Amino acid sequence: MLPHQRQYAQARFRSLVEESSGNEFEKLFHRAMELSHAGFMPIRASGNIGDLSADGWCSCHRTLYACYAPEIFNASATQRKFRSDLRGALDKRREQFDIFTFVHNDQRGIHPVISNLIAQGAQDHPGIRLQQMGPQKLWYEVMGLGRDRMEVLLGESIPVHEVAYDVGMADVEELLTHLADARSSAAPLEEIPIPSPHKADFNKLGQDSKRDLQEARPFVHLVERYYHDVIDVTERDEVADGFAAYYRQMRQEYGDNPDEIFWQMQGYVLGQGRPRPSRLRAGNVVVAYFFEQCDIFEVPPAGWTPGAPTGVLS
Known part of the structure; x- marks a missing residue:
């Protein structure tokens, strides 16, 4: 995609997240992960067994996903949900994952209480990695999609002509x-x-x-x-x-x-x-x-000076 098309897609994706909660956000999460990861498997609830404490599983990275997207955030309810999902995953699916990811729809980032739960869970269960995925991290998963797949994700066509969007990051x-x-x-x-x-x-x-x-x-x-x-x-x-x-x-x-x-x-x-x-x-x-801060572009090897052989972008 062209840069202005990707920026359009980012703005539309953000709008989709803002407009969705509960099952709608979970469907958006499933669609995004299926389009970006061949090994992702969406998991739906079924009868008396429910979803066995998982909303998605990725075989490539042995990652289990638990999704929670309330319409109105409540710290206590989110705490209970996180603890319940983690406990259930450990009881019912422990052999299937090495990474447990708590997926949420909070645009502002993970709540401090939940970050403490993740840190505590990592200490209590050193054999697994615990992490969170909010809307921005979910965007990072899909931002490299081609135009066709991105349009499937957004449910609409992306404009082809060059236009100016004041979205940026x-x-x-x-x-x-x-x-x-x-x-x-x-x-x-x-x-x-x-x-x-x-x-x-x-x-x-x-x-x-x-x-x-x-x-x-x-x-x-x-x-x-x-x-x-x-x-x-x-x-x-x-x-x-x-x-x-x-x-x-x-x-x-x-x-x-x-x-x-x-x-x-x-x-x-x-x-x-x-x-x-x-x-x-x-x-x-x-x-x-x-x-x-070395988050972008490549760091020269130790001892490299101008005039030494080739930079990385040759």
Whole structure:
């Protein structure tokens, strides 16, 4: 798919999640996983035996999925559901899985109480991995689908013509606003070294891309401060996973053109519309932050210097 089509698909997928709960969300989850994983098996309840404490199973990764998507979130009810599903899976299906994934529809991320349950469960059951999958992680599972499969997932055709969508990465909309507002009072731009110069050279980035990184570097502390202040401790890792997944997809599509990959990463943050200068600068700060955190682009091997043999994107 073209970048603007993928962004359209992301916006529509987010809308589907917002509009669904209970069985409807479970159906959406089943459809997404079946389209993206050949080894996924949806599990439905049947008569007196129910679903034997599982809503899906993936043979490729020996992963068992338990899905819970209430219309209105309630921490106590979610706690009971998590404990019941985990206990039931261990009693009825222990030989079938190594990973237990709790799937939920909370757009804001996993509730702190549930994150504690996952951490405690990992300590109590060291033989299995416990993890969660919210709407954003579910999107990462399907974002690499081709257009035909994506249209099956969304239940509609994706526009072919080039259009501008102001969607970008939904996770960082508040962050972009924060950066755009805070930048004017932040440190003034001055001549500074290009961020991670060896990394930029190793990935063969051109002068325009390097300049964008250079100008953004004095303000990456704003991103760090933002993540330090947010309540949801998983938000940074969720966004980083999205950057890394999109980077891998773009590298697969544009592997011989690092500046095109860099441009696509900027577009992932900002969308395909024409942003205001303050928003464009904020978007570059976001890209620079994840560039320096090594979530995107390749890290030079120890001892590599410019002029040494070949970067990875040759």
